[in-house]
Amino acid sequence: MASISATGFLPQSLTLSTATARASTRRPIACLSVQLQQQQPPSQRIERRKIMVIGAVGLVAPALYDSSNGEIEMAMAASSGFTDIPALRGKDYGKTKMRYPDYTETVSGLQYKDLRVGDGPTPKMGDTVVVDWDGYTIGYYGRIFEARNKTKGGSFVGDDKDFFKFRLGSQEVIPAFEEAITGMALGGVRRIIVPPELGYPDNDFNKSGPKPTTFSGQRALDFVLRNQGLIDKTLLFDIELLKIIPN
Known part of the structure; x- marks a missing residue:
C-alpha cells in the first residue's frame, strides 16, 4: 500500500x-x-x-x-497573482526589504505601479478625495482584508460597501495611502506596496484609515498587525481615485 x-x-x-x-x-x-x-x-x-x-x-x-x-x-x-518574494523563504520571514520589479520606489520607501493612469486633475492638500480600494496582507499568505468595487469571497457577505472619503493632509489615513493618492490623477488606479513603517501605527492599529468594512477583513488585518512574532507586515493596496472635492 x-x-x-x-x-x-x-x-x-x-x-x-x-x-x-x-x-x-x-x-x-x-x-x-x-x-x-x-x-x-x-x-x-x-x-x-x-x-x-x-x-x-x-x-x-x-x-x-x-x-x-x-x-x-x-x-x-x-x-500566485503576485511576484515571488524570496525573503519569505529564509529565516528572516520577509524582514529583508524587497525591491519589486516594475514598481517605482519613492524616497520614503513606498513602491507603486499605475494599473491605470487617470486623465483628470490631481488632488491637492486640503482637498477631499473619494476612493475605492482593496487590501492584502501580501507578506503573510496574501490574505485579502478589503475587496474593491464590491464584496468578494465567502467570508465577505453583505451589500456593496460605501466608498472611502477623507481629506488630504488631515492625517486620517496611513502615510503610504496619502502619499499614493497625492500623486494620482482622477480616474487612475494605483497599486502600492506598503512597508510596516508607512502602514498602520504600532500603538493603535485602528487609529488610522483606511479600515476594513467587514468583520472578517478586520480580523484578517488585526491578526497580522497584532502579531509580535516573525510575521512580515508588508501590505498591498489597490486604490482607485473616483472623485476630488476641492477645499
Whole structure:
C-alpha cells in the first residue's frame, strides 16, 4: 500500500520509467529472493526483509523529492497573482526589504505601479478625495482584508460597501495611502506596496484609515498587525481615485 500511494505523487514520466523497470526485473529478483529464503533460517529472513524495505525507501525518497520539488514550486508560482518574494523563504520571514520589479520606489520607501493612469486633475492638500480600494496582507499568505468595487469571497457577505472619503493632509489615513493618492490623477488606479513603517501605527492599529468594512477583513488585518512574532507586515493596496472635492 505504501508503494502505491508514493507512486501517486510521482510525475508521469518517473512513474512510467519506474513501472517499466519493475516489470523488467520482477522475475530475477523474485527467483533470487526465493532461493535466499530457502537457504536462510527464519530469523535471518526477517532481518533481510527489513533491510530490503529500508533500502527501497531510501531509493524512492530522493527520486520523489527531486522530481516533485520543482513541479510544486512551479505550480505555486503559477497560481500566485503576485511576484515571488524570496525573503519569505529564509529565516528572516520577509524582514529583508524587497525591491519589486516594475514598481517605482519613492524616497520614503513606498513602491507603486499605475494599473491605470487617470486623465483628470490631481488632488491637492486640503482637498477631499473619494476612493475605492482593496487590501492584502501580501507578506503573510496574501490574505485579502478589503475587496474593491464590491464584496468578494465567502467570508465577505453583505451589500456593496460605501466608498472611502477623507481629506488630504488631515492625517486620517496611513502615510503610504496619502502619499499614493497625492500623486494620482482622477480616474487612475494605483497599486502600492506598503512597508510596516508607512502602514498602520504600532500603538493603535485602528487609529488610522483606511479600515476594513467587514468583520472578517478586520480580523484578517488585526491578526497580522497584532502579531509580535516573525510575521512580515508588508501590505498591498489597490486604490482607485473616483472623485476630488476641492477645499
